[in-house]
Amino acid sequence: IPGRIDDPNYVRIFDTTLRDGEQSPGATLTTSEKVEIARNLGRLGVDVIEAGFPIASPDDFNAVKEIADTVGREVYEDGYVPVICGLSRAFEKDISVAWDAIKGAKRPRIHTFIATSKIHMEAKLKKTPDEVVEIAVKAVKYAKSLGCDDIEFSPEDAGRSDPDFLYRVLGCAIEAGATTLNIPDTTGWNMPWEFGEVIKKLRDNVPGAENVIFSTHCHNDLGLATANSLAGALNGARQLEVSVNGIGERAGNASMEEVAMAIALKGKDMFDSQALYTGINPVYITPTSKMVEEYTGMKCQPHKAIVGANAFMHESGIHQDGMIKNKSTYEIMSPESIGLNRGNQQSGAGIVLGKHSGRNAVSTRLKELGYDLDIEKLNKVFARFKEVAEKKKGGLEDDDLEALMSDQAGVINEMWKVTGLQVMSGDAGMPTATVKMEGPDKMERYVSATG
Ligand code: KIV
Ligand code: ZN
Numbered sequence: 001i002p003g004r005i006d007d008p009n010y011v012r013i014f015d016t017t018l019r020d021g022e023q024s025p026g027a028t029l030t031t032s033e034k035v036e037i038a039r040n041l042g043r044l045g046v047d048v049i050e051a052g053f054p055i056a057s058p059d060d061f062n063a064v065k066e067i068a069d070t071v072g073r074e075v076y077e078d079g080y081v082p083v084i085c086g087l088s089r090a091f092e093k094d095i096s097v098a099w100d101a102i103k104g105a106k107r108p109r110i111h112t113f114i115a116t117s118k119i120h121m122e123a124k125l126k127k128t129p130d131e132v133v134e135i136a137v138k139a140v141k142y143a144k145s146l147g148c149d150d151i152e153f154s155p156e157d158a159g160r161s162d163p164d165f166l167y168r169v170l171g172c173a174i175e176a177g178a179t180t181l182n183i184p185d186t187t188g189w190n191m192p193w194e195f196g197e198v199i200k201k202l203r204d205n206v207p208g209a210e211n212v213i214f215s216t217h218c219h220n221d222l223g224l225a226t227a228n229s230l231a232g233a234l235n236g237a238r239q240l241e242v243s244v245n246g247i248g249e250r251a252g253n254a255s256m257e258e259v260a261m262a263i264a265l266k267g268k269d270m271f272d273s274q275a276l277y278t279g280i281n282p283v284y285i286t287p288t289s290k291m292v293e294e295y296t297g298m299k300c301q302p303h304k305a306i307v308g309a310n311a312f313m314h315e316s317g318i319h320q321d322g323m324i325k326n327k328s329t330y331e332i333m334s335p336e337s338i339g340l341n342r343g344n345q346q347s348g349a350g351i352v353l354g355k356h357s358g359r360n361a362v363s364t365r366l367k368e369l370g371y372d373l374d375i376e377k378l379n380k381v382f383a384r385f386k387e388v389a390e391k392k393k394g395g396l397e398d399d400d401l402e403a404l405m406s407d408q409a410g411v412i413n414e415m416w417k418v419t420g421l422q423v424m425s426g427d428a429g430m431p432t433a434t435v436k437m438e439g440p441d442k443m444e445r446y447v448s449a450t451g
Pocket of ligand 2: 217248
């Protein structure tokens, strides 16, 4: 139910990997990559998938529509089907394009936003606060008039907005039909205790607050996005907006895996008398994280919490000794619980993937990693798997399979092609290289450099 959650302890997870995440510089995804990621988000059990910004480009529109028409219609055995959300500015044109993209989903949501901080209203929008309220109300009413009953409204840069103005604009948005009020700390400006207080005050002061869900949308400019989201939950937010691996504008968004695991491990005891929980199934965290890394080309830092390459590595002798005696000495969760197989030579089915493995075992492990290949792609990957397995002692690990995927399946987002390379070197003079590349616009460019 859009504006209501019957269990007061349930926290919705709203994933914006495909929207804010894709706004990360260089993280462009193709439609088929977006659909595959959305499928994994479904397996993870996120409540809402923000699939994109449909007015932004025809490609964005098509990707959102395909996700709405496929992932947004696949009902799981327990009745779960994710809400599919499209972002729009507070303009009728944006909203109607967003609606066209998402309306095929069983549970479509329009997310509309306008900035409410002084700096944004004056410098960017060049609007008065009264005009901003009017635009917000018109936008929400318009979304409702299209037949959408799940409407999220965001006052952009709420973290730096005047609280009294927020009470007013949010109260008007509720009256116009908004069912979720998302509170973005757009610039990552707030401290956790400050952001928690913002959520509390909004719940106490916005007229009609009891009829909507409050949501957080925290950016990581000070490295506080996860902490701020949790502070929001402590103060009554029941939707948290996150992205896989924390990707997003600038320093990114609150990371899905950090927020989900913090609530999984601490939700029962550390949120006053509330026993918070989410619908996330953590065993899909690692495959989804790897897929997002692979398709966006944005690799996680090795020490990234939960999904970094070192997150379950133990280097010093003292730590290794502790681990041998009892894994809980240095690990607060098991790697298996987040879908990472320790030592990693075992598939989820307990099969070593080596030169004797068959197509079925390889395909099963790839599926566990989130890659559902058609027969043609599977054949290519399997042929290469056999070649590599012949040479590699001890079998292939998940990372090797991921590499085969990029290498062979042709599913990777090929943006740039190297079309020519010439290198000159010697013991005298400067080494010189000339590289020619064809870009996504099919234009060939070249550059020569010495060094
Ligand atoms: O950070 C932000 O303010 C946003 C809004 C569009 C919700 O991404
Ligand atoms: Zn954002």
